[in-house]
Amino acid sequence: MEQFLIAIGVAILLLMLTSLYRVVRGPTVIDRILGVNVIGTKTAVLIIIIGTLSARVEMFIDIALAYALLNFITTIAAARFYQRQSQPVLPEVEEAEPAPSAPPTVEHPKTTGEGSHAA
Amino acid sequence: MKRLTLIILAACALIMLLAASDLPDWADPASPASSHLSPGFVEQAYEATHTPNVVTAVLADYRGYDTMFETVVVFLAALIIMIILRRTPHRRFCKILPHRPQRQGRDTVLKGAAQLIIPVMQVFALYVLGHGHYSPGGGFQGGVIFGASFILLALCYNLEFTINRFRERIVLLCCAGGALLYAGVGALCLAMGWNFLGYAALAGILGVSEAMARSHGILLVEVGVGITVMAVMVSIYYDLASGGDMREGL
Amino acid sequence: MDELFPFIIAKYNYWASLILLFIGLYGMIAKNNLMKKIIGMVIFQTAILLFYVSIGVKRGGTIPILEFGADHQPLLDATAYANPLPHVLMLTAIVVGVGTLGVALTILQKIQRVHGTIEEDEVLEDLRQ
Amino acid sequence: MIEQAPALIVIIPLLAALLLIPATPLGPRFAYGLLVTALAATLAAALATLNLVMVANEAVHYRMGDWLPPHGIELVIDHLSGVVLVLVSGCALLTAIYSRQSAEQDNPDRLNQYYALFALLVTGLLGMTATGDVFNLYVLLEISALSSYGLLARGRGPAYYATFKYLVVGTIGACFYLLGVGYIYIMTGSLNMADLAEILSRPELQESMSVKIGFTLIIIGVWIKMALFPLHAWMPNAYSKAGTTTACLVAPLMTKVSIYIMIRLMFSVFSVDYVFGVIPWHHLVSWLAVAAIVVGSLTALAQQDLRKMLAYIIVAEVGYMVGGAWLANEAGLTGAIYHILSDALMTLCLFMAVGAIIYRTGKSSAAAMEGLFAKMPITAAVFVLGWFSIIGIPPTCGFFSKWYLISGGIEAGHWAYVAALLFSSLINAVIFFRLIEIAYFGNFATHDGHHAAPARNEAPFTMLLPMVVTAALLIMVGLYTSEIITALVGKAIPPGL
Amino acid sequence: MAAVVTFCVMFAFWVVMSGKLDLFHLGMGVMASALVSWLSRDLLFSGHTKTLGGTLGEIGRFLRYAGWLFWQVVLANVHIAGLSLSPRAMERIDPRIIRFKTVLKTDFARFVLANSITLTPGTVTVRIQDDTFYVHAINPQAAGDLAGDAVGGPGEMERWVAWIFEGGKR
Amino acid sequence: MLLDLVVVVLMVCGLLLFLATTVGLLRFPDFYTRVHAAGKGDTLSTVLMLGGLIIYLLRDFNGETALTAVKLSLIVFFVFIASPTATHAIIDAGYESKVPYWTRRKGAGAGYDGPERRRQDRQI
Known part of the structure; x- marks a missing residue:
């Protein structure tokens, strides 16, 4: 069973390394943030697996939980920062409608009225 | 120029790598680092401080003097960041930061998540702080998580909301107060006739054995560390995220 | 060559951290962008952290939190636990590093606001005027 | 209580710094009073400790937290560190008294926080001097470095870039030191200086390459911190852009304490035999020192800004002391240690005088010296006295330290070093006469063409008092040279030199 | 009302995390939960609770x-x-x-x-x-x-x- | 033995989902679809793996392991709240900053936006 856990851990590690491609390559910053988030979530699992292997999992749970929390905050902070940078500064009029280059919008059948805001 | 630097650094690296030959092997149980001081710590710490977590015992008691200054470093960082960023802008030099408005009615999801997560996170932080004796944790870790909960609040709501809950002046007071608690415990021991930071001096006040007094002393200074680290995290976030003008965060 | 590989494997921790160290140092010295200098600084400090923490590892040693036996007495066998001292030292060094990083970022923010750029040559250009 | 004095030296300024933050509502006068009182108490504790050392005639040990040394941290104060402790706390006290007007002028809004940084810098310097643990030394090194970044970034105009450069270089220095300690720790497993000295004297470690690399890294780290010649580029800009009080505090003390640390590590952790017998590159250092002296002096000659000029003179002075310490003879080391004392006093004296001139005229270029003797006679007298000491004119202490350094150079047969010292004195004299010319005969004609004697505009009393005290100390220390050397400096010389 | 519910939930969470049932740690738990339910009184269970039954x-x-x-x-x-x-x-x-x-x-x-x-x-x-x-x-x-x-x-x-x-x- | 089998099945399922996540992350054409892959696969694969570990721990059932299992399930609970929130935050940020999109419709709209859009993105 231990071998199985080690194998799972190594597999997770390899897949994390593969996800690193998205972090390195981009193409946009937000893609990198996404990749880092995926890696971070898996790190928490990896910590628990290591704890289980060393038979002291109760010590590692705190670490994993703390890591998961901080990873969550990091992701939110990075996303908020990215978002903030693309927001217009105050003197300009804030755009009311979403970005023009967003994917095409189709009106949901049940909503009525509301002019289309497709790109 | 860059190539020259690269060559010089590569040469230094090569020398240092080849010189690694007389360093002990990785994870060698017989290396001097593992055989000189560390057995003493592991074998004596529990008896002397009633703290199963040897790292905590060494951190807050054997090397408590270091840790006090470590807390001071944290405090110092917050102080410097505040003193540099919060100064009245220089008439000629500094540009005013661009101001982006807060988004109204947009953060439903983040706010909902923050409502659920933040209280749990704070209890977890206090748990980590309080159980530093038995599990990996202690003042720094607990303080960081607690401070992060305020940062999460500022991220999910906005900076103004957080500042209204936890004002800048109080943050600064907490920064100094935690370090003061640490140094104060040490000075109390000194006033009791023991050496600085000799928590065993607290045995008389608390009415427990010397080892237990050390254990409680460790908890006290960890609380001090936790307060400082928490406040410093928040303070640094306030200053850095808003560029020092406290108008808006991320 | 035959001797070199076992030698590297047995002491790979020093190799890894020293190579990382020099990457950071190169970034700190040679990069023109001040932010990249800071990133180099962080790599440099992290390399030293790794260097120290790798000293603390002991074959067959678990984390240095005492385990309790069935009789509620701690197992005080020093060989069963990793060396706690490097962890303590590095906790301190991490905190110092974070403090330095915070101050560096702050000063960088100020440089950006005063000079309008974080490229070193442009800052120097601006200073000369 | 007297046996607690070593701990109090570090704790009092620390507690003062922490108390200054909650005391913000009590106003600037309270902050000033608290700082000065605390530093006076620190000086008293330092004097008490020095007294303890002299009475016992051996090092005083203080165990933090009552733990026995190799496991716990201890403070070790011997003759050398006792002198440096008194020097640092004395200089800090004088600067604190001096700071009354200029600190408020520079920091109208955040005086308490500024003073807290001030006190923490002093804490760091004193702690570095007193500690007997190499890792603790690193922590305190970073405390003093961080607080000096904060203080320097408070300076005028483009201080930010200079501070940033200082920060990057300083971090490299501190990290080198830390890495070197790591090497030593791997090979010995200990961090306590006395314990390290014992383990390192084992023959198998004497030839160890790793220990040599560790020693090299530590020394390079300390050199970066003290701005020895090829690693000095960060210093003059950082110091010359700083606020007045900051410059008075940082410039005399940071480099001197670094030199103290170099001497401490060389002779307390490693040994004389190791440094001058095993380390292959120790001959190069005195040449480095020669280069530092020559380059520092020549660059100082080319400067127009008074403080930049002084900063380059400090670069040259660092060369004096490093050279003296690495000459490998008793006279050289005595001169280096004694020069720590006299150089700290004379740079403090000059920086204070220049600060007073800047405070009154608002300028820091050499042109600010115009009509100095008429406008600010006492400041001018202090300035002249300080500069006498820099040149090395008896009876100021600068003469005696230079005397020992030169005799050390002659004893070692290192003629280039001797020549560099003399050359540097010559250059300093040239700079001095240039400045005096401006001060005395400078053209202070007003715009309508006739000479008007400028009104007397002396610096305020709180600035004058520490300046005069420092100048008096320059002469006092000079006059009591032989006593100081036999009672204190001579005891600090390691056996076997 | 909301504060009491928050306190109970927080204390339960503390007990689960801590797993130590002696007086000292439970006392710390009470203090910690009280602190958090005061600090975050308007976060958990805010706005959408009316009664306990609800x-x-x-x-x-x-x-x-x-x-x-x-x-x-x-x-x-x-x-x-x-x-x-x-x-x-x-x-x-x-x-x-x-x-x-x-x-x-x-x-x-x-x-x-x-x-x-x-x-x-x-x-x-x-x-x-x-x-x-x-x-x-x-x-x-x-x-x-x-x-x-x-x-x-x-x-x-x-x-x-x-x-x-x-x-x-x- | 049966429990071991359950553990193996759960963890392998988790691993497969993670594999799918990674493949999706690398393969999908634009940022928005990648978020689908990352956000969904991440949640369940983490939960499955943690579930497998919980059962693995509970094989020798006693008070201590039960407590540990409860703690682990707290992480599961946390992941369920945090993961969709993080996903939402990321995609909201991307949408706000006009990250180029991919669409099948129309020849002109297909593929990424022009290069100037991407350069604009780099500046951040």
Whole structure:
């Protein structure tokens, strides 16, 4: 069973390394943030697996939980920062409608009225 | 120029790598680092401080003097960041930061998540702080998580909301107060006739054995560390995220 | 060559951290962008952290939190636990590093606001005027 | 209580710094009073400790937290560190008294926080001097470095870039030191200086390459911190852009304490035999020192800004002391240690005088010296006295330290070093006469063409008092040279030199 | 009221995390929970609780919903795994953003709905502007699932959420 | 033995989902679809793996492991709240900053936006 856990851990590690491609390559910053988030979530699992292997999992749970929390905050902070940078500064009029280059919008059948805001 | 630097650094690296030959092997149980001081710590710490977590015992008691200054470093960082960023802008030099408005009615999801997560996170932080004796944790870790909960609040709501809950002046007071608690415990021991930071001096006040007094002393200074680290995290976030003008965060 | 590989494997921790160290140092010295200098600084400090923490590892040693036996007495066998001292030292060094990083970022923010750029040559250009 | 004095030296300024933050509502006068009182108490504790050392005639040990040394941290104060402790706390006290007007002028809004940084810098310097643990030394090194970044970034105009450069270089220095300690720790497993000295004297470690690399890294780290010649580029800009009080505090003390640390590590952790017998590159250092002296002096000659000029003179002075310490003879080391004392006093004296001139005229270029003797006679007298000491004119202490350094150079047969010292004195004299010319005969004609004697505009009393005290100390220390050397400096010389 | 419930929940959490039942640690737990429930008095259980019974009812209904949601999560994962591992993935993707107005009143209910949408097959909530949801759907079929069968009314999931927080019928 | 089998099945399922996540992350054409892959696969695969570990721990059932299992299930609970929130935050940020999109419709709209859009993105 231990071998199985080690194998799972190594597999997770390899897949994390593969996800690193998205972090390195981009193409946009937000893609990198996404990749880092995926890696971070898996790190928490990896910590628990290591704890289980060393038979002291109760010590590692705190670490994993703390890591998961901080990873969550990091992701939110990075996303908020990215978002903030693309927001217009105050003197300009804030755009009311979403970005023009967003994917095409189709009106949901049940909503009525509301002019289309497709790109 | 860059190539020259690269060559010089590569040469230094090569020398240092080849010189690694007389360093002990990785994870060698017989290396001097593992055989000189560390057995003493592991074998004596529990008896002397009633703290199963040897790292905590060494951190807050054997090397408590270091840790006090470590807390001071944290405090110092917050102080410097505040003193540099919060100064009245220089008439000629500094540009005013661009101001982006807060988004109204947009953060439903983040706010909902923050409502659920933040209280749990704070209890977890206090748990980590309080159980530093038995599990990996202690003042720094607990303080960081607690401070992060305020940062999460500022991220999910906005900076103004957080500042209204936890004002800048109080943050600064907490920064100094935690370090003061640490140094104060040490000075109390000194006033009791023991050496600085000799928590065993607290045995008389608390009415427990010397080892237990050390254990409680460790908890006290960890609380001090936790307060400082928490406040410093928040303070640094306030200053850095808003560029020092406290108008808006991320 | 035959001797070199076992030698590297047995002491790979020093190799890894020293190579990382020099990457950071190169970034700190040679990069023109001040932010990249800071990133180099962080790599440099992290390399030293790794260097120290790798000293603390002991074959067959678990984390240095005492385990309790069935009789509620701690197992005080020093060989069963990793060396706690490097962890303590590095906790301190991490905190110092974070403090330095915070101050560096702050000063960088100020440089950006005063000079309008974080490229070193442009800052120097601006200073000369 | 007297046996607690070593701990109090570090704790009092620390507690003062922490108390200054909650005391913000009590106003600037309270902050000033608290700082000065605390530093006076620190000086008293330092004097008490020095007294303890002299009475016992051996090092005083203080165990933090009552733990026995190799496991716990201890403070070790011997003759050398006792002198440096008194020097640092004395200089800090004088600067604190001096700071009354200029600190408020520079920091109208955040005086308490500024003073807290001030006190923490002093804490760091004193702690570095007193500690007997190499890792603790690193922590305190970073405390003093961080607080000096904060203080320097408070300076005028483009201080930010200079501070940033200082920060990057300083971090490299501190990290080198830390890495070197790591090497030593791997090979010995200990961090306590006395314990390290014992383990390192084992023959198998004497030839160890790793220990040599560790020693090299530590020394390079300390050199970066003290701005020895090829690693000095960060210093003059950082110091010359700083606020007045900051410059008075940082410039005399940071480099001197670094030199103290170099001497401490060389002779307390490693040994004389190791440094001058095993380390292959120790001959190069005195040449480095020669280069530092020559380059520092020549660059100082080319400067127009008074403080930049002084900063380059400090670069040259660092060369004096490093050279003296690495000459490998008793006279050289005595001169280096004694020069720590006299150089700290004379740079403090000059920086204070220049600060007073800047405070009154608002300028820091050499042109600010115009009509100095008429406008600010006492400041001018202090300035002249300080500069006498820099040149090395008896009876100021600068003469005696230079005397020992030169005799050390002659004893070692290192003629280039001797020549560099003399050359540097010559250059300093040239700079001095240039400045005096401006001060005395400078053209202070007003715009309508006739000479008007400028009104007397002396610096305020709180600035004058520490300046005069420092100048008096320059002469006092000079006059009591032989006593100081036999009672204190001579005891600090390691056996076997 | 909210503070008392928060305190109880926090204390339970502390006990689970701590696992030490001696007086010292329980005392620390009481202090910690009290501190947190004072600090965060308006966070947990704010705005959407009226009475204890109401809260318990919400929790009970939520648990039933959670079961259904978990099944949806499994479906979502099978769907996305099939999509990304399928050799013809590009042909099966046809992304679009749809927009609809929700009938849910409270922010917390909207939060639950938004996260549920994110967890279920083929859709991710992109933005909520007051009561308008922008949802990114990976293909039209996923968009259709969200709409539910009753054209003109809220989708199945929205009805669930409305049932949890606003009573009414499912 | 049966429990071991359950553990193996759960963890392998989790691993497969993670594999699908990674493949989706690398393969999908634009940011928005990648978020689908990352956000969904991540949640369930983490939950499955943690579930497997919980059962693995509970094989020798006693008070201590039960407590540990409860703690682990707290992480599961946390993941369920945090993961969709993080996904939402990321995609909201991307949408706000006009990250280029991919669509099948129309020849002109297909593929990424022009290069100037991407350069604009780099500046951030």
